[in-house]
Amino acid sequence: MAILVVKEGGIIMIYLDNSATTKPDQQILASYTKAATDFFGNPSSIHSIGMDAERLLRKSREQAASLLEVNHQEIVFTSGGTEGNNLAIKGIALQHQSRGKHIITSSIEHPSVLEACQGLEMLGFEVSYVDVNKSGLIDIDSLKQKIREDTILVSIMHVNNEIGTIQPIKQIGEIVKQYPKAFFHVDHVQGFGKVSMPLYECHVDLCTISGHKFHGLKGTGLLYVRNGVKFYSLAHGGGQERAIRSGTENVPGIVALVKAMRLAKEKQENITTKLPVLQQKLINHLEKNKRIVINTPTEQVAPHILNFSIPGIKPEVVIHALEQYDIYISTKSACASKSTDESAVLIACGKPRNVAISGLRISMSYETTEKDIDYLCEKLDDIIQNLRKVMG
Template sequence: MIYLDNSATTRPDPSVLHSFQQVSEHFFANPSSIHPFGGEAEKLLQRSKEQAAELLQVQPDEMIFTAGGTEGNNLAVKGIALEHRNRGSHIITTEVEHPSVHEAFHGLERLGFTVTYLPVDAQGVVSTDDVQDAITDDTILISVMHVNNEIGSVQPVKQIGEVAKQYPKLFFHVDNVQGVGKVPLDLAESGIDLCTISGHKLHGLKGTGLLYVKNGTTLFPLFHGGGQEKSFRSGTENVAGAVSLVKALRLTIERREVGIRHMSQLQAQLRDKLYTMEDVLVNTPEQKAAPHIMNISIPGLKPEVLIHMLGEKGIYVSTKSACSSKREDESKILAACGYGRDRSTSALRVSFSYDTTEDEINTFFQELKEAIGRFKAVME
């Protein structure tokens, strides 16, 4: 098997699975219980927060454990909007956000909020000047992803953060689900108030995640209940999930420098090979792009056909975001970049991990060429 769909989800690391199992077996008490066994679970949960904060270079009480990227993004976006509605009702995002952000903004529009959806250039990057120009006296939130999940574009988060700092009443949220371990981001120094992380994108488990909430930031909770997680996220904490997430985060950060260099080399090698194919158009920009994503289009060829043909060879790639891959044919990301339907409806996404090998990339390329050749032969 050659697995090249790591932007959708990654293979859980064996040591992460082991940590989850160990905690589930030996620390299964409810951390809110007042007996000593519950106290042990609570201490383990707190230690996980301290370790996560140390890895991310922030404070332990700024860590909120969640069930993943979608929950984290919804809590950040809706939580800020609903909590601070008395300050204003204008919010800003881009046209290329993940569905969990984009749809959250659509939901807020139904509640009376005004949303500005900023355009991007041909590389999928938003202009910092456009962000600045969109801010009004009524603006309370800016939400911009760090790394685009379809084409890998890297947004100027630090520069946007500098803009946001000039407006004390607004908050800045960053969806960093695709960025962790691929493009370093200094949370404490980038003007970020909220940042979303998902465990299953970094060899952790599905159903685990983190939301960084800068001290002094208040949210309207999505879940009301027992007041866990500073009352931002009530519900019995998933201690085993939290421990396993921190384990995955630690392993990722330990391997990050070498891993980024390795994936950058793979991306460059694959790009050079793809440039030799007249049928293939490369959508991932050469500059301002994360190292783990390569998005291509083959106009005139349905991507689902290629995915099935490659799947028969044990090679797994995807179209767009896994959260929207079964919906309409067109990639709204490529459409926002200004590409026509021939390109935006024929895209494939190839995504690497630290463990992807050069041989796997070479095999993928050869099988891609053969699959396109077979398809063209049938159509002639």
């Protein structure tokens, strides 16, 4: 399942948009197919076929909990990051609004968090947005000033999906813990399998994970819900998933998710230096070009993401030019790439507009090789040089 793929005619395809989605691992596809074929029953059915599916579901839940080092009762399977974030944010807000209607998040969250909060504002909730510094780190003093007795939820992502900044989740969790009415939700979609985050140690109440970000399947994910946390369900029906998310469970998808989680954790533990070395190689090369501005910070950053700008050149021009060489990178978050040209994350970090509208993101996987990076750097240099000639 290498990302460096030799296609027909000897052409090389290099995929470096792994923060948007990843190529499914063949082992995971095989797990899905076997579960869908051999355990097709409804886990809620009381006959033997349904009970076989239910046992597989229970085993998968226990394995997921073991990988996250939590209790199996704290795992709620979802369809991915967007559903998990909406379920956590809206579920807490609607359940606990009698205790307070104040929510805190940051200015650089994923659209599924920001728009969920904006939706709650339309229902009368008050949302405070914590600013970030030039590296994308939230202002801890600002958080301390904004949190109050009627705050019921703080939602902060672990790893930023555009520039890779790692937030001080444990420090934030310790602050939130001091307010008994407040719950702490973490969007861990970009962090899982790359950057460790012990849930209990960090005082996290709810945590979102999405399978297709680590070679699993789209439409799979989970929400960790700490025991004792109650919230309003957004999907009423059969009472599945502790009545938090009713609906027949996607057992094959869940099996595939847990397999992907296990493989991702194994790679994180066994391939510890590869991604930081490749990231630094990229930085060293890009820094040589005075036209390039590197937006990813040098410290407290995930090893698989590198964001940079070439002011004066539209990012889509660079993306399509690289595509001619079968190299695939991206601009901004995939969930926001077709919206306004300006990156809200880069603006929040204080970048000038000419930098914010020209951001490009390279996101690697454990399958990315040094040859991939060398080839990208070579072709990127050629493209910039050619564009400079055209633009004069």
